């Protein structure tokens with residue numbers, strides 16, 4: 397008899413964004429003709445930057461001829477892309493990251509989901525609340541938790557991010573081994589200063605813990621005093637893995653390209669406390685389970701680092717940030733407390749009521765899709781998240797409709 401992984405039975409209903417998509421589809425079916433504006437899942441709406449499109453086309457043409465065709469590439473990604481990333485995203489900003497510490501992949505979602513599997517199932521995991529649900533669900537699947545009760549899984553150390561702590565979780569009061577952090581934060585849009593990240597790096601160094609740092613939204617940081625990478629913090633190379641993505645930065649949500657940085661100094665430990673290189677472990681896992689991203693997609697990603705690409709990406713990010721600023725301004729004018737909406741594409745809004753009820757109200761009375769905060773954890777109750785990923789016209793229309801619905 398084929399038996400299931402019983403841990404899957406502990407998972408709650410469906411994945412948050414699938415659940416929302418189902419509700420929206422049901423609503424649309426029952427109210428055909430109503431034009432819905434989607435400011436829910438953070439899916440970009442603008443075209444790929446022209447520099448990327450040109451490089452993509454040229455690479456497809458190479459694939460069309462035997463003499464320039466590419467079969468399997470290196471699992472870790474082509475050197476041309478790994479070098480462009482190391483130089484453009486890190487060395488140019490004074491962070492010491494080498495090309496062979498970069499692992500190209502098809503998404504920060506997959507990497508942040510998969511990374512935990514190279515660690516023991518009995519490590520103690522600290523996860524913020526609210527949080528991108530992938531971090532929790534994958535640890536549930538791996539068997540690192542007990543059952544679900546009152547909105548939380550037994551065995552996880554939850555790090556509350558609330559209005560009281562400025563949405564930056566405090567250090568845990570009990571020892572933890574694996575820590576998930578995300579800045580600019582999804583879902584709250586909160587950003588952490590270098591001093592705040594330093595506390596986590598110091599904690600991890602002291603406790604031989606490891607930080608999984610999700611920096612998928614780093615390109616939205618405009619305030620020069622804020623770090624874009626955890627490697628801007630001294631000592632982070634010993635204790636932090638960083639996830640990055642071209643999805644939100646360069647419009648690659650449908651094209652798929654991301655990368656993970658695994659510094660050679662990062663160590664994890666055997667039962668007998670012998671240090672093992674995390675870079676070596678991840679390389680072993682990656683080469684066994686992944687065949688990297690297609691050649692044309694990697695060429696398109698490389699074009700992000702050309703002068704033309706940099707200017708186009710900057711314009712894209714500014715465009716979405718302008719939407720975010722507009723959303724936050726309008727929600728504040730309606731009397732809602734907000735965080736994010738600057739240095740982040742997400743605005744986190746205190747809806748002062750049950751977040752699914754607020755979600756339903758905006759859907760049925762304004763035809764606007766947001767994301768209910770409760771879907772990100774118990775500390776998200778009362779909140780909704782509004783994403784800036786849409787056209788400016790739609791954002792303006794959505795905010796007008798919300799104003800009328802809430803009048």
Ligand code: MLT
Pocket residue numbers: 436437438439505528582
């Ligand atoms: C989100 O809306 O939180 C993200 O788009 C989800 C993702 O990147 O997978």
